[in-house]
Amino acid sequence: MLAAACLVGVALRIWLARRAPHSTDLDAYGEVLALVRSGRPVYEGTAHFNYPPLWFWTLGALGRLAETLGIPFALAVRSLLILVDVTIGAVLYRLAGRLGTVRPIAAAAFFLANPMTIWIGAAQAQFDGVMVLFVLLALLADSRKAASPREAPRWRSMLSLAAAIGFKQAAAFHPILWFRGPHRWRALVPWALVAAAFLPYAAQARAIRDHVLLYRTVPRSFGFSEFVTYDDRWALPVSLLAVLAAVLAAWLLRERERCRSSLMIFLVLLVFAPGFGIQYLVWPLALGALFGGAGFWLTTAAGLLWTDVGGGWSRLSGVNQFGGQLLWLALVFWTLQELERLRRPRLVRAP
Secondary structure, eight states: OHHHHHHHHHHHHHHHHHHSOOOHHHHHHHHHHHHHHHTOOHHHHOSSOOSOTHHHHHHHHHHHHHHHHTOOHHHHHHHHHHHHHHHHHHHHHHHHHHHOSSOHHHHHHHHHTOHHHHIIIIISOOOHHHHHHHHHHHHHHTOOTTOOTTOOOOHHHHHHHHHHHHHOGGGGGGGGGGOOSTTGGGGGHHHHHHHHHTGGGGGGHHHHIIIIITOOOOOOSSTTHHHHHHOGGGHHHHHHHHHHHHHHHHHHTTTSOHHHHHHHHHHHHHHTOSSOOGGGGHHHHHHHTTTOOHHHHHHHHHHHHHSGGGSSGGGSTTHHHHHHHHHHHHHHHHHHHHHHHHTSOOOSOOO
């Protein structure tokens, strides 16, 4: 049954890749691709690219591949994202086998058959799954059964984290979890590599500062973001609160089991976020597939209720107005649930 759910989830992604309406994100990717092809500066050429360089390098490669194969660029992007989702399912399968939290096939099914992850990757063509994949690969590289809490961070993990941050800066807090042991300095490597990736674009420093470092998520009626919608002067203090909360969570959890700690970092970021995009749900839902639980399913249900994935429920009276707050409360509940689990006696191994 669970294997069939995985297959259905993949089949739905393939169907949506051909049938889903064109998304605004694909328009933004096309704009970036045009800049790459013309040799014009990406960060100065558009305000719609708010990430490190790795994703626009990928878009350039996808553009060339689409031309070679004679397929639409949008189909090439969605096909890559489907492949990423399938790979996430495979990594979750392996991680769950090592953690023993849920059955391996259940972890894969919780992600691949989840309607939110299907919609976000295949229909909306959001690339948050790429970042999550590299976070999971970093966790997989350090999830040996005999791992010592004092063991130095593995280079494979550091390179994977560098790739995760290089695609989307939301992963920037995760290296703190590896900051332990005699060679803890290796945890600085991911940040150093991402900083080096910006060096060829130093002439666009001001645009990078404005569009990447100071990028603000879209304020919505969602948790702390409500302050920003009321008065945008709240954007900076709420953003700083989210950053400080994520740093503190990562620092306090660096001696704990890393998969659950990684989930906690993503949950903390969303609970204190100054803005929200439905694609952000991929972050905790992917890690949460390793554990399941009431918070995971409640968040999935609240996400469905607030979006058109639920068949237009978001247009029902009151749902559009209060659905975001309901989703935020579901994330708060999940965060408290995970906090309680992390307060239990420390595990011997910390993958």
